[in-house]
Every structure is written in structure tokens, then in C-alpha cells.
Amino acid sequence: MEQENLNQNQTLENQNSEKQEGEKKPLDLKQLQYDVIQTLKTCYDPEIPVDIYELGLIYRIDIDEDGVVEIDMTLTSPACPVAGSLPLEVERKIRDLPGVKDVIVNVVWEPMWNKDMMSDVAKIKLGFF
DSSP states (O other): OHHHHHHHHHHHHHHHHHHHHHSOOOOOHHHHHHHHHHHHTTOBOTTSSSBHHHHTOEEEEEEOTTSEEEEEEOOSOTTOTTTTTHHHHHHHHHHTSTTOOEEEEEEOOSSOOOGGGSOHHHHHHTTOO
């Protein structure tokens, strides 16, 4: 009888742990937004010593509940030498974040980027204050 109860308890424990493993934890969108921004701050235009987030090159970050991240970004000019590589770097780095299922990076040209879009941190670093 005691052995039978032990076996039933083990079966229930196994079923509960399988349920917990199979259940999807809800995505913490605020944390993921923070992680995305921190990751964007590791991306640089090699000609400018300020990250692309502080430069104001990121226009929009949208994260849905499934972990799909969509970013609208621009470049300092259409002739930017890193036009081919910088969006790919952004996509790769964001894709590596926990919770991210897919990444869409859109390079947009409107509004055209200008120095007023930089953060105060970037302006100070570049001597615009």
C-alpha cells in the first residue's frame, strides 16, 4: 500500500514537472525592451564614437507578445559606408537576446536624420554643446 502511494506521488510529480516545462512563461516585454535598447547601445557607426541609439538612428522599437522585434532605423546619410552592414549587425545582436523569436529591421529615410535627433549625451560627447 505504501509503495502504491509512492508510485502515485511520483507520477503526479512527473506530470506536474512536465506541465511546467511545457508551459510558456509570459514574455516580460518591459525587460525585453530594456535589453533591446542596451544591445542597440553596443552598435556603432565606426566613423562616429557614439552608439546608434544615442545618435538618434533608432526611430521605433516594437515588440509583440510572441517575441517578434521590429525596429525602424535610419543612417546618417544614404551614402553611409555601413549601410549594408549596420542593419545586419543590429538584426544579429537583437536576435541573440533571450525571448526574441524573430527580428525585422527596416531602414527608413523619413524623417531624414539630423543632429537634432541626437541625445544630449551624444551631443556632449561629440562637442555640440
